[in-house]
Amino acid sequence: MKMALGQKARLTSLVAWASFGLLLTSVTRAQQTPSTPADPGKPAAAPGPTNNVRPAIKWKRSDYNCEGGAKITVYLHDTVAKVRTQDHIYMMHQAASADGNRYSDGKILWRSKGDTGFLPEDTPPGDGKMVVNGCVLEKPVDAAKP
Numbered sequence: 001m002k003m004a005l006g007q008k009a010r011l012t013s014l015v016a017w018a019s020f021g022l023l024l025t026s027v028t029r030a031q032q033t034p035s036t037p038a039d040p041g042k043p044a045a046a047p048g049p050t051n052n053v054r055p056a057i058k059w060k061r062s063d064y065n066c067e068g069g070a071k072i073t074v075y076l077h078d079t080v081a082k083v084r085t086q087d088h089i090y091m092m093h094q095a096a097s098a099d100g101n102r103y104s105d106g107k108i109l110w111r112s113k114g115d116t117g118f119l120p121e122d123t124p125p126g127d128g129k130m131v132v133n134g135c136v137l138e139k140p141v142d143a144a145k146p
Contacts, residue, residue: 064117067134083110
């Protein structure tokens with residue numbers, strides 16, 4: 001049984017349109033079908049890649065009033081300190097100290113002990129120029145009394 005060229009073309013066209021119709025029907029049904037969680041007792045997962053999100057770093061903040069009206073804010077986390085003056089922010093790492101806390105970035109040093117601190121240049125003999133001196137920790141006004 002031989003088909004004429006025109007009949008073959010019509011049959012091919014009809015098959016193509018039928019395939020397209022099936023594809024369109026399955027897409028429409030997929031869009032209309034509501035998704036249900038695998039376990040109806042559990043809420044659906046939140047959108048987005050939540051398993052790769054790290055929690056935010058929690059910094060401990062301390063504000064200091066210093067000589068000459070200067071103010072310094074120190075943020076501490078583990079062995080890192082961010083020291084903010086009116087002009088600059090220094091990122092420092094904890095360094096060895098015989099007494100109190102010592103943080104350095106290799107150029108500037110933050111030294112504190114108890115409620116006081118100072119910010120000198122970090123020089124090997126320890127006699128660097130004083131950037132900010134006489135810093136005293138601010139106490140919150142509503143601090144609980146012992």
